[in-house]
Amino acid sequence: xxxxxxxxxxxLYLEPVDMRxxxxxxxxxxxxxxALNPFDQALFVFGNxxxxxxxLLFWERNGFVVWYKRLxxxxxxxx
Numbered sequence: 001x002x003x004x005x006x007x008x009x010x011x012l013y014l015e016p017v018d019m020r021x022x023x024x025x026x027x028x029x030x031x032x033x034x035a036l037n038p039f040d041q042a043l044f045v046f047g048n049x050x051x052x053x054x055x056l057l058f059w060e061r062n063g064f065v066v067w068y069k070r071l072x073x074x075x076x077x078x079x
Contacts, residue, residue, distance in 0.1 A: 005041070008041060008042060008043055009040075009041075009042040009043070010042065010043040010044075010045060011030075011034060011036060011042055011043070011044050011045065012045045012078075012079070013029060013030075013033070013034060013044065013045065013046045013047075014078070014079065015033075016047065016048055016049035017029065017046040017047065017048060017055070018048075019048050019053050019055065019068075021046075021055075022066070023057070023064045023066055026038075026044065026046060026055065026057045026066065027057065027064065029046070030044050030057065038057065038059060038064075039059045040059070041059070042058075043056055043057075043058050044056065044057040044058070047076055047078055050075070051075040051076045051077075051078050052070060052071045052074075052075055052076070053068070053069070053070045053071070054068070054069050054076055055067065055068050056068075
């Protein structure tokens, strides 16, 4: 269950991401492309080109958590 602390920072990666990327690939994007620390208490959000899939990366105490959501009919609104 998604339970980040209230007031946690969320960072949206604006470029499309290959949804085959797993924890290591997403953490590498955070570190290299976003110039952020993937171990910070922050939520990192990634979307695919069609904007019907989203992955969230979060460091929780002793390991990474990845949440994945796929929409069947609608699209995520992306800046």
